[in-house]
Amino acid sequence: MPDEPQFALALQIDRLMRRLNARVHAQAPLFDTEKIGPIGGMVLMTLSEAQPAPMQRIAELMGRDKAQLSRLFANLERRELVQRIANEEDQRSRLLSLTPRGEAFVRRIKSVVKGALEEILEPLSESEKGERLRLLSRT
Amino acid sequence: MPDEPQFALALQIDRLMRRLNARVHAQAPLFDTEKIGPIGGMVLMTLSEAQPAPMQRIAELMGRDKAQLSRLFANLERRELVQRIANEEDQRSRLLSLTPRGEAFVRRIKSVVKGALEEILEPLSESEKGERLRLLSRT
């Protein structure tokens, strides 16, 4: 494998995420009525695909710090977007899941992210989009 | 295209960058002798592939804010990692380039990033690595 493309990879990925974030952020006033911010949105999206799950599981899936998620979930719970129920198997943790309000909120976030992603992937052919998704989903 | 993989894409990419950053950061004490931080490193790598260039060009390539880069370059110049020369074509800006010290520093950063990327892409086959690099380089 040649040398240069490896660094280009890291730089391109960073730019891709930055552009995606900028597009979503520009629309934030329209949909982020709870002011949970970009990471709050990612947490809800992740939870929607993994619920019910203890906090540690979400931290692993997102590759993020548990201390950060702890405060975030406290905030999301206060806004009644997520709920915690007792975990029979391990009393150190509770199981997190989306409330009906949280589910509705995730649907709105997903539609915004979907639109932003479509714009960013626009220049690619359909087959390349599929290919890219396949490769990245294995990371 | 199915619905779910799109959000998985954004979440996976975020996690990929987070893992890459964590690996590089863990080795920072060994190579970041100038304490320029992860973004400083990305700026130097970008500049190494685009020099000589005015600041605005680097900001575009990285998708980052010019105000942020302005302070960063002032810091990098103070550490004699980059230099600015007059831009004949446009006197509002000056052309940025790496000093010999900067070039040497970039080589060290690249070797660390290369190692971290190899670890992260480890589970993929050789052909998949090449394919992924090709797709991402077009974003």
Add this chain to the structure above:
DNA sequence: TATTGTTATACTCTATAACTATA
């Protein structure tokens, strides 16, 4: 009038460590 670069500011995100409760 628009663009390049600088400075200032308030805000958010992040890493880290110390602590408790349970396994």
Add this chain to the structure above:
DNA sequence: TATAGTTATAGAGTATAACAATA
């Protein structure tokens, strides 16, 4: 002893706006 979660805090990163100089 190890792990799940919480809290606190210092530091790094970010968006935004206002400004001067040049195009």
